[in-house]
């Protein structure tokens with residue numbers, strides 16, 4: 219039986235998950251592929267001298283590069299330094315690479331894909347967007363006969379876990395974040411990429427690049443995270459038959475006009491995304507031939523993500539053609555925030571009960587408590603919504619605006 223020798227770079231949550239999936243699913247994989255997949259080298263800076271696989275660890279990338287028996291390398295270090303250099307070196311050494319690293323793919327995808335094309339090897343990164351969700355393979359595979367004009371989705375497990383726990387279990391933000399870290403969902407060592415929306419921005423930028431075939435810089439994604447979402451906002455949203463989720467969107471055409479954003483938004487309970495709780499992600503792809511296609515599953519976590527990386531490894535060893543899916547760097551997509559009229563969910567707070575009562579007389583407030591009120595605007599431009607916010611703030615109250623995402 220053929221043995222495929224693989225190396226893992228970065229043996230943290232996901233890297234160790236790859237070894238675990240290969241071990242647990244060994245017989246299933248053998249029966250499906252007729253091959254044994256064996257981890258022969260593991261690169262990590264930490265000390266694994268007491269680990270059962272201690273003999274396979276190295277701190278020197280050359281040990282992987284110079285080992286001709288290794289045909290596939292899994293990168294799960296994270297970040298771009300030194301992951302970019304390591305991945306490029308592996309590709310140049312003629313090894314296929316799989317990665318779960320969205321920062322790497324979103325910022326260096328153009329160079330890596332080109333290098334893989336030139337070297338005649340494969341570079342797959344399904345796990346970099348939405349953990350276990352088969353998004354990239356759907357867009358580039360079974361859905362490729364469609365034009366996809368719109369994507370709305372929940373693409374970050376950590377923030378969805380936090381919002382769900384604040385809303386449904388009344389747990390504090392800090393406590394929910396700690397749990398997400400303990401469960402291995404959050405970015406390490408600093409979860410601010412999750413909280414501030416950058417992780418979801420990288421993922422939607424990758425999807426936009428795949429859709430249009432041109433590089434979508436992450437800097438062009440209008441990004442806002444969940445730090446400003448309070449438990450009061452979630453309660454007010456609930457009172458008005460909805461919830462607040464961190465939504466990543468991409469609306470565009472094939473000519474470089476796209477509106478790509480990540481922001482906390484109000485969604486009605488009847489919306490498909492509203493019931494996506496905890497670490498789960500869901501993406502709705504608006505396809506002109508197939509209609510709306512939804513892809514749902516665990517957006518983060520050790521085994522769900524690692525299983526997808528192992529899927530990519532198997533896929534690469536079964537292919538004979540490595541013409542690489544590519545996106546180009548030549549045209550920078552114009553991701554301008556073309557204004558379009560939207561409804562807004564507005565929340566207002568003050569310790570001064572009289573103020574709230576006075577304000578409520580002026581706006582048609584749908585939900586009112588002693589010190590807060592919430593209402594919807596009609597479809598208005600963002601600039602008008604900001605004007606309304608400023609006007610309300612002259613009463614010395616705290617005001618927040620959330621776009622309403624509709625199907």
Ligand code: NDP
Nearest residue numbers: 228229230231232262263294295296318319406518519523
């Ligand atoms: P971890 O921090 O758990 O694992 C990374 C490992 O790489 C750590 O052991 C780290 O050591 C090690 N490392 C750091 N620098 C080097 C280096 N120079 N050479 C070799 N090893 C190094 O991260 P995750 O496993 O959670 O994530 C890995 C990647 O997968 C990230 O890009 C992440 O965004 C992505 N991802 C994560 C998911 C998840 O659920 N966790 C899901 C989908 C994608 P040390 O701890 O000492 O820094």
Ligand code: HSE
Nearest residue numbers: 374375376403405518
């Ligand atoms: N930190 C990421 C998340 C990991 O929570 O979604 C999966 O990409």
